[in-house]
Amino acid sequence: MRRSVDVESLAAGIAVIAVGTIMLLDQSGSIELTATLVGALNAAMIGVILLAGGLGRDRDTGADEEEDRPER
Amino acid sequence: MSDQNPTPETQPIEPGGSEQDGPKRLLRSRDRMLAGVAGGIGNYFNIDANIVRIAFALSIMFGGLGVVAYVALALFVPEEGDQPGEIKPPVIQRSRALGIAAGVAAALFVLSWGLADFDPWPFDRGGWFFGGPLLFLLLAVGAYLVVRGTGRGRDLGWLGAVLFGLAVFVGLGIAFAVAFWAGATGHGVIVASLLIGIGVMLVIAAFNGGARWLIAPALVLAVPLAFVAATDVSFGDGVGERQYRPATIDAIPDDRTYELGIGHLVVDLRNIDWQSGDVVALDVDLGMGQAAVAVPEDLCVVTNISASMGAINAAGDHAAGFDTSHQINHGADATPRLELDGEVQIGEFRLINDDDADIDDPHPWDDDDLTESDARAALEEACVADPADGEAEEDGADTQRERAGNACRDRERR
Numbered sequence: 469m470r471r472s473v474d475v476e477s478l479a480a481g482i483a484v485i486a487v488g489t490i491m492l493l494d495q496s497g498s499i500e501l502t503a504t505l506v507g508a509l510n511a512a513m514i515g516v517i518l519l520a521g522g523l524g525r526d527r528d529t530g531a532d533e534e535e536d537r538p539e540r
Numbered sequence: 541m542s543d544q545n546p547t548p549e550t551q552p553i554e555p556g557g558s559e560q561d562g563p564k565r566l567l568r569s570r571d572r573m574l575a576g577v578a579g580g581i582g583n584y585f586n587i588d589a590n591i592v593r594i595a596f597a598l599s600i601m602f603g604g605l606g607v608v609a610y611v612a613l614a615l616f617v618p619e620e621g622d623q624p625g626e627i628k629p630p631v632i633q634r635s636r637a638l639g640i641a642a643g644v645a646a647a648l649f650v651l652s653w654g655l656a657d658f659d660p661w662p663f664d665r666g667g668w669f670f671g672g673p674l675l676f677l678l679l680a681v682g683a684y685l686v687v688r689g690t691g692r693g694r695d696l697g698w699l700g701a702v703l704f705g706l707a708v709f710v711g712l713g714i715a716f717a718v719a720f721w722a723g724a725t726g727h728g729v730i731v732a733s734l735l736i737g738i739g740v741m742l743v744i745a746a747f748n749g750g751a752r753w754l755i756a757p758a759l760v761l762a763v764p765l766a767f768v769a770a771t772d773v774s775f776g777d778g779v780g781e782r783q784y785r786p787a788t789i790d791a792i793p794d795d796r797t798y799e800l801g802i803g804h805l806v807v808d809l810r811n812i813d814w815q816s817g818d819v820v821a822l823d824v825d826l827g828m829g830q831a832a833v834a835v836p837e838d839l840c841v842v843t844n845i846s847a848s849m850g851a852i853n854a855a856g857d858h859a860a861g862f863d864t865s866h867q868i869n870h871g872a873d874a875t876p877r878l879e880l881d882g883e884v885q886i887g888e889f890r891l892i893n894d895d896d897a898d899i900d901d902p903h904p905w906d907d908d909d910l911t912e913s914d915a916r917a918a919l920e921e922a923c924v925a926d927p928a929d930g931e932a933e934e935d936g937a938d939t940q941r942e943r944a945g946n947a948c949r950d951r952e953r954r
Contacts, residue, residue, distance in 0.1 A: 473746050474745070474749065474751075476750065476755075477743070477746035477750040477751055478743060478747075480754075480758065482739070482743060484738055484739030485736055485739030486739075488733075488735030488762070489732075491765050492736065495723070503770035503771060503849045504862050507862065
């Protein structure tokens with residue numbers, strides 16, 4: 469059986485890597501971030517995590533319901 | 541994994557606990573305009589629900605306590621079921637996600653409000669009710685909701701859940717502070733690398749069952765680092781309280797700069813005997829906290845003040861938000877003159893142009909003697925050059941040369 473991917477962890481991981489990379493570039497002096505940009509960046513990261521969490525939960529709930537359904 | 545609690549949507553009343561036999565229970569009513577809270581209270585006390593609704597509406601004018609109470613009751617009070625005798629559990633128990641979200645929201649709200657303007661009992665300012673005692677109460681409720689939302693609340697009991705939740709918050713708070721400290725002391729690259737590492741672990745774990753718990757530490761690292769990145773705040777310039785009250789222009793540092801990393805920076809220039817012809821270009825830089833500069837009423841001040849994240853209150857002018865700035869009297873050449881270049885990354889920058897105002901007074905413009913418009917007008921008026929200014933400036937330059945000459949002669953005599 470194919471192992472399913474945890475969408476929330478995957479999306480969160482990608483978002484965190486993206487934000488971490490931008491922060492790394494800023495802290496190493498390669499780019500200069502403004503307060504507005506950083507705020508938007510973090511909001512986007514949290515938004516992606518919440519969205520993925522919501523979608524993942526819907527799928528989980530659906531899977532649970534599928535398991536609970538009696539076999540015909 | 542299911543998001544839903546095992547708690548049934550409705551539950552029968554226990555034998556002997558019916559509305560007829562047992563003690564009366566407060567339930568949200570099905571006769572509702574919003575969440576049925578007013579209707580429920582009306583039923584409970586046997587009064588017209590409209591009276592309760594009016595009371596809630598009026599309470600908004602008394603610090604907003606009614607709004608907080610309404611939301612709390614809507615979340616925590618059970619609801620009348622569809623069938624007579626049925627009771628639906630409180631909203632907060634129906635969904636784990638809702639419990640966690642409400643808990644985190646309560647904690648974030650409490651922390652952000654509490655850190656921004658901590659006042660144990662702000663009734664005297666006509667503000668909202670949220671004071672110090674409520675801050676801790678809400679934090680405890682938030683902790684309880686988070687722990688309960690994770691499913692552990694039932695095993696721990698309410699007190700254990702509150703203590704466990706508070707411990708988790710404190711732990712995350714310490715990690716937050718450490719990340720902030722690391723970023724502000726020039727170790728942001730390490731924190732950013734850790735963040736990327738956690739991201740990689742999350743991606744790998746996603747294919748092995750997931751590791752959602754890693755999201756919390758990732759956010760705890762990302763948010764403070766974002767603050768540091770956005771504001772360039774640095775602990776390197778010092779932390780704490782700094783007060784400077786130079787008595788002469790010569791007492792101002794040679795580089796004409798006062799700076800502080802984090803804390804409260806006060807620069808009071810009112811003791812200086814400003815002479816015509818005096819021109820001082822001064823930098824006041826603060827990373828995080830509050831910077832206050834006080835100047836005499838009749839001194840011409842040319843301002844160029846900026847705040848990355850926070851507020852500027854300059855001689856009655858207010859500006860707040862992200863990347864805000866304040867300029868006034870640009871191009872003025874009246875003397876004596878202060879050319880103030882102020883910068884605060886996170887916090888507040890205040891410029892007070894009043895001879896008598898207390899520099900520590902958070903609301904100096906509330907006094908009858910000094911209104912906000914007066915302060916602004918005084919600042920502009922001080923920079924209006926009169927015809928004698930040209931001569932005065934020359935005289936001032938002569939005076940300065942004379943002072944310098946006297947100082948040289950004094951040194952030679954010694």
